[in-house]
Amino acid sequence: MSAVLPRAFRWFWAGETVSGFGTWITFLALQVIVVDHLHAGTVGLGWMNAARWLPYLLFGLVLGALIDRVRRRPVMIASDLFRALLLCAIPALWAFGVLSLGPLLLIVALLGTATLVNDSASQAFVPRLVPRGGLQAAHARIDGTDAVAQTAGPALGGGLLAVIAAPIAVLVNVVTYLFSALVVSRIRVEEPRLPDKENVGKPNLRKEIAAGLKWVYSTPSLRDLAIWTHVWFTAQAILAAVSADYFLRVIGIDAFWFGIVMAGGGLGGIVGALLSPRLGEWHGSGRVVILAHLCSAAGALILFAATPLAGRLHGDIGSVVVLFAGVGLHGFAIGLSNSHEMAYRQSITPDAFQARTNTTMRAMNRAVIVVVSPLAGMLAAVTNTQLLLVSAAIIFALSAIGLWFSPFRTARSGT
DSSP states (O other): OOOOOOHHHHHHHHHHHHHHHHHHHHHHHHHHIIIIISOOHHHHHHHHHHHHHHHHHHHHHHHHHHHTTSOHHHHHHHHHHHHHHHHTHHHHHHHTTOOOHHHHHHHHHHHHHHHHHHHHHHHHHHHHHSOGGGHHHHHHHHHHHHHHHHHHHHHHHHHHHHHSOHHHHTHHHHHHHHHHHHHHHTOOOOOOOOOOHHHHOSOOHHHHHHHHHHHHHHSHHHHHHHHHHHHHHHHHHHHHHHHHHIIIIIIOOOHHHHHHHHHHHHHHHHHHHHHHHHHHHHHOHHHHHHHHHHHHHHHHHHHHTHHHHHHHTTHHHHHHHHHHHHHHHHHHHHHHHHHHHHHHHHHTSOGGGHHHHHHHHHHHHHHHHHHHHHHHHHHHHHSOHHHHHHHHHHHHHHHHHHHHTSGGGGOOTTO
16 A cells, blocks of 8 residues: 655655756766776775765764754755755866866765765654655655666766766756755745753753664664664675776776666666565565665676676677676665665654664764775775675675574564
């Protein structure tokens, strides 16, 4: 049975969908800038991914506690406007001939900080728009349209990059962030009043952060989900560090086909998001997430097999087919699992802890990327990317095994 979603959520959903579309174009463009324009290879990709997620490590816990103190809608609007302004710096630096890896990493780090703020507020905003029983359906819809954006964004981005320079392509994302800010400004929802300081005493940021950490890591099934998700992100960090270089340099596809391959993740995500609610009803959220992690392991192994398999098929087309399948299976896994993970943790978390729970888990996950991604990039530079792809597959499988032998295996969202 499909859930009826409130009008306010539909406005929110529209803003998330359009801004997500632009984000995927920017993500593709940044990788092409690092590999083709700056010639920084896996090392540059590793540092870019570290810069992208470093704010989650440095500021995630603090911002989660702060956002739990304030109304979330104004935070979302302001951060969208800031991201739009920040992205304009990339084509400006390129036009003046001063775009290099250092300034690009700084822009990516600032963009990551603004995205952290926006994500913390928007994720904590959803339970204020949707009843608890509709959370999984709401997140499945968000995941589904994000997967559409992940499919169309890189495909369009690849086409754009075939005719315009990558630094110019990010301007599409500027427009989408402005649209998101406008749409969110139209949402009319009564956000809870802040507690009376006279009744709750003086705010203590350290205690609020500690309370968020305690909630995540002392609630048994939530703790297990958090820990094994950190393991999953180790494998994800490896893929992020080596994939673009592997596709563009080792396999040798061009920017257009790179966009098509990356769109496979979105197509797989659409299928995963569509199947997610029904599979959750049949098997429960815990088992669906475990299955998804095994699919990610299989996807990484397909990418590993791309080099020998492609040579037996039909040159570049054969390579694209194999890579598309591997990326698509991994995208399917993410589309299948994400709504269940989000709905489960939001359904058992009190409103006052929503932002802290989200940012605590995201901060720790992104801390893994900050540490692992540069190391994976440097290791790939001195060994080979195939070794790293096999490592990623093994780690994805370990995350599934860990969850199977934990209380989260029997978890169901919304209950």
